[in-house]
Amino acid sequence: MTHTVLVTGVSRHIGARVASVLADDPGIDRVIGVDTVPPPSLSRDGGVPLGRMEFVRVDLRSPDIAQVIAAADIDIVVHMSLVSAPPRSGGRALMKEHNVIGTMQLLGACQRSATVRRVVVRSTTAVYGSSPHDPAVFTEDAEPGEPPSHGYAKDASEVEGYVRGFARRRRDVAVSTLRFANFMGPGVDSPLTRYFTQPVLPTVFGFDPRLQFVHEDDAVEVLRRMAVEDHPGTFNVAGDGVLLLSQCARRADLLSMPVPSPVFRLMGELARSAGLVGFSPEQLRLMCHGRVVDTTALSTALGWKPKFSTAAAFQDFIHARDLAGGLPSALADMVSRSVTG
């Protein structure tokens, strides 16, 4: 049996890496990558060798995607094209259209297709929201205390709704929805990684959220496994363990600056309008209450666990960005040597 895989969202780091890994798989004949812009070339920053991947420039919001799927006899679809922040040109409306209408078009095309057998959709743990009424650890069947009402999280929960509808109508197709924790790693560029590369880290006064990360290598591996094997269902994907925001700041050797939550929100908005790192309301909530998910379902289904724990993923990120100057640890060592030595 030969396979032809369609990967959406290949202009971005994880999407490009998944496409490249699948292109290296001898069991797969063709990998077709689609996106609104071509993937970055190897010579540029963040470029990934794409191997045999064929790039087709398609705007997912248009019905063109149906032609791509029909023409190439696609049998596996990996839908990675969910954007978490509004693009530089255009705003929230464009982002929502891209996420939600794009998914609807893609799923519509898949429903028509006679060849598609497997659909893997990238979602996010942000669909659980983040509030003081939530359980400390979310399992896949948890109902959020307050369902996300805006932004990326709302897009993702709408996307998941359409995916569930599709799975109901096409029971012969194996549909996997992957709820990823925040990506972390040397190549990841997200609002959160940009947040951690600031010289001073604004935090919300009186809150120390629990965070979870998934290393990019593990994310790529999970997506690859889901693309080549049938694992229908919804799965949380996160590295083992948790890190508190205060721990992250200390490990990355960053000075944190607690500010009251209204000020934090205002700073986020100012930064966003200035084109710097912006923080949306749902990220503000994450910075207050944090979010942790249970990943038992994933490890049971795959018989595999992410290689990087949350702490290791973060360590790899700060190592690659050369963030850990180690001043506090060096100071502590010096004091301990001078006192005990």
Next chain:
Amino acid sequence: MSDTADGGEADHQLAETLAFLRRRLTGEYEVDEFGFDAELTDKVLLELIRPLYRHWFRTETFGMRNVPGESGALIVANHSGTLPLDGLMLQVALYDDHPERRALRLLGADLVYRFPVLGHLSRKTGHTLACRDDADRLLRKGQIVGVFPEGFKGVGKPFSERYRLQRFGRGGFVASAIRAGVPIVPCAIVGAEEIYPKIGDLRFLARAFGLPYLPITPLFPWFGPLGLVPLPSKWMIGFGEPIRTDELDPADADDPMLVFNLTDQVREVVKQQLDELRLRRGHAFPPFL
């Protein structure tokens, strides 16, 4: 000879303190998925309230052998004191007076997690939101989980109703224990009722702040922050015979009659224990009253 031994001991302690500070500064410590920071709790937070436990309230514990050493259990206690100091004292009791130094994981009201500082301190000291998922999860992991089923009705009752056990919620805690098959350890706490005798309630202000009550005590709000100093009542904490649930089927957790009956049984036991312990203690403020 003893000099060098002392010196070695002091050096060792100093080295340990420095290693602790280094871990704290560089973030190289572990927290569990609930945000429980065991090291911070033991070395800093419990250290701060230990004098209160030992010298101010002169707390005595009874029946500690009824609390399992390794496996999970659900401790069900009466709640009182206007401010929930009884939870903190119960935590010190189980950590310092239990041979296995058990960490108490309390299930708290969501009000706690809405407030800055309070919510994250509560998570760091091992506590979490009172909800089914968290309770089940902690019990499955073999932790000692503590609940105050009376909730605000218990902790915020007026001084005139002291030691009168309130209604026990909806029995969710019993269902969690049945699902996990862990014993329920009834627990009576005597002494907390007298720390902030609530003789009035600023209802209007409480509502404005979104609080369940704002107490008037003999010292608060008249003496400002001084009114927050708890009265030095004598405390006793007693743990009763465990009530087994492992003979029940986990599916029985969905049988409301059984859950209600078991809830009543636990309440009766706590009530009885409370009366006995109160008699045993005698005056609240020995040797004066």
